[in-house]
Amino acid sequence: MKRWSHYFVPTLKESPADAEIASHKLLVRAGLVRKLSGGLYTFMPLGLRVMQKLSAICREELEREQPSHGRAGAIELWMPHIHPVELWEQGPRWAAAREIMFRTDHAGAGKGRAKEPEFVLGPTHEEIITPLVKQEITSYRDLPKNFYQIATKFRNEIRPRYGLMRAREFVMMDAYSFDADDAGAVKSYLAMKASYEAFFKRIGVKAIAVEADTGVMGGSYSHEFMVPAEIGDDDVIYSDSGYAANREKASSSLVPKDLADAAPAGAVEKFATPGVVTIAQLAAAPYAISGDTQFKTLVYMGDGKPFLVILRGSDELEEAKLGSLGFTLFRAATAEEIEPVLGAKPGSLGAVKGTIKNPAALAGVFADHAIRLIGNGVTGANEDGFHLKNVNVTRDLAITQFGDFRRVRTGEPCPVSGLPLQSKRGIEVGHIFKLGTKYADKFGAVYTDDQKQSHPMVMGCYGIGVSRTLQAIIEQSHDADGIIWPWAVAPFQVLICLLDPKLPEAMEMAEKLAAAAEAAGADVLLDDRDERPGVKFKDADLIGIPLRIVIGGKGLKDGIIELKPRASKDVQKIAVADAPAKLAELVRANAQGVTA
């Protein structure tokens, strides 16, 4: 039992000026965190307790045996957070990752300046664990293995946001699985997915697993765990069939599988379009060529070489989908880069064979499937002020490869069920990746099988943003008065409000109840402060302890105490004599509800 008067819970009546969203305001008002600087937070005693509860449950769920997958759970270890930069340079994503990494300099190290940093602060640990496993595991007998840690991560986010939601230093559970083959890696992946689902369920968070883009991590497939919330950074696309994907990854069955190639409608014809540089201008009078019959040609630079992406004029590029093309780094090309290759400025670009000034410079022409719906359409002539009509997809466009590059829209048919797609915002609290051999190849993490053959290990990597989850819980579970903690992660499960702490019989009662609750498995906070009742009630609601007990001088005279769950409005009055047993029973019932 903690006595509030000897503890430290600095609550605030007013919201801090720099907090915008409910969970951020409550985080600070309830005394869970304090800001040091943008994206850097101190966990105050109450906030730390929640972090510890989240971590403990996370450990239990990760280490639990997964009988259905015939393998042991994950194994905890602890890796350094200062990494020699050479390991990152050797890894597969240095070019992309270095931007978000904090680097160390040599200040205070008694050395001169070096040109390159020697150490970086770890944003995640693939580059550390893979060499470790390469060194320690060489036999199939030692596989599979899944290692994890719960530790601080450092990312120099371009824009930290919303308190713990996107911080520069944050707490993450990161796990890495190593399997002998792909089938094993899939098992490990599914076992982790099951562990994640169990974890989020236990902590009282409604998180849904959605298909996700693999981004800079690479790998073959991945799921994100999303907490639905208006303030979330991500769009979840879903349908009532159960399909759910991050917008970056989402697709639709807009183009029928059996769609035949359109026959040419006539010879390609050039026409003058002076001053027309947008899809909208061409769609307007006097041209009146609707966006869904125009070909939009975008130019990107992939690892230094230009490539083209063709979409319907009415569609938007989903940039993340270009990741499937295999470039390490890509970005939109500048007008200066475009003109020498295509022969025109943006606004008159096209991919019709023979109109591209320097086709040899291109790394490829990638077309979205949806342009097949156009069949015959209009595109730029690669000559400023001119467009081409009667352009036929199969006859006239020099397409290297078709793919899914467009951003889906709600209302389009779900790729699984055909039901209309819907969209909602979500907070990404966890992510799992099946990595394949990408890192194992780079670091030479191989093992020998029972035929004396050497193979790369097949990896998976997994993350849960523990500190972000803490805030997501608040975002998902609060009301106008404060936080409503789920039982399992509450900093304390029971709050005893002693309205008259100076009354010896009240204090005696409080201690008796606290002992009963603790024996039943609850953590107890005793508000023994010399404050007026109103202050105690307001604070109680604000910090959101699930079960509140009120011991007041008046009630005690009538032989009763009060019991009120934070989540409900009902106050139960209980006879003093029955109180300890009743409280213990309630505690056990609640605890069972979250471990069952």
Next chain:
RNA sequence: CGGGGUGUAGCUUAGUCUGGUAGAGCGCCUGGUUUGGGACCAGGAGGUCGUAGGUUCGAAUCCUAUCGCCCCGACCA
């Protein structure tokens, strides 16, 4: 990094346009009265107005630079 906003006491802020030497509420300290939903009265402490220059007789206020923070965009647990 682009766009927008903001910086005054521990917190929330007024004052800035129109220059005259900083005010409130909360919190804190002392005393008293109170005590079931953020009490009241009296007294008190606390501010180089983000920082550095400049204009001016005089700058929180005008100008320049710089830093921090917040929001929107591209990135991420």
